[in-house]
Amino acid sequence: MGLLKLLRSLKADQTNDLRVLLLGLDNAGKTTILKALASEDITHINPTQGFNVKSVRCCNWNLTVWDIGGQKTIRQFWRNYYENTSVLIYVIDSSDVERIxxxxxxxxxxxxxxxLHNVPVLIYANKQDLALAAHPSEISDMMDLTKIRHRAWQIQACSASRGEGLTDGIDWVIKQTQTKKK
Known part of the structure; x- marks a missing residue:
């Protein structure tokens, strides 16, 4: 009887799972964001040549985050990772307005x-700690984000290197998922 009770309690404590796709152009800070969310060292980050995948636990949620390289030659393979995506996180280098x-x-x-139909989109306006960084509202205007219809979206200022704004973005992601489940 003790084992059955233990198994039931484990089942009751299960976390909710989310499959998160982390995309953006090369050098936007995707891997730094992923490592910061996973509380890992971010001092030495190399460009992602393929993909990184990490499980991040946050607020009783298990996020399986797929960080796919953003080099032009890799972007054609992004579609191979779309299946069963719960949330898309798109990262913008706010200091590189020439590539907006x-x-x-x-x-x-x-x-x-x-x-990716109806998948909520969180847009991290990364590198806000840099002097030349465009404000999220400027980025929203430049990218014409208000034209996004038929899906939830949010632009969030952040600095992955300082860990600022990241949890606010994840809180929004979780809120969108909870709203979708209801």
Whole structure:
């Protein structure tokens, strides 16, 4: 009887699982965000040549985060990871305004894909700690984010290197998922 009770209590304590796709152009800070969320050392980060996957526990939720490289040659393979995505996190380098148009084009391509239909989108406006960083409202205007319809979206200021704004974004992700489940 003791084992049965233990198994029932374990089942009752199960976390909710989310499959998170972390995308953005190269050098946007995706891997730094992933490592910061996982409370790992962020001093030496190399460009992602393929993908990283980590399980991050947050607020009784288990987030399986797929961080896919953002180099132009890798982006064509992003679609291989769309299946069963709960939330898309798209990372923008706020200090690289010259590439905002390219980042916007890639985001629009993602949003048009049927496999990501209705998937909520969190846009991290990363590198806000840098002097030349554009404010999230400026990025929203440049990328015309208000045209996003038929899905929940949020732009969140953050600095992955300082760990600022990351948990606010994840809180929004969890809130969207809980709303969707109801």
């Amino acid at each position: 148009e390219e980042a916007s084009l890639e985001l629009n391509n993602l949003l048009e894909d049927e496999k």
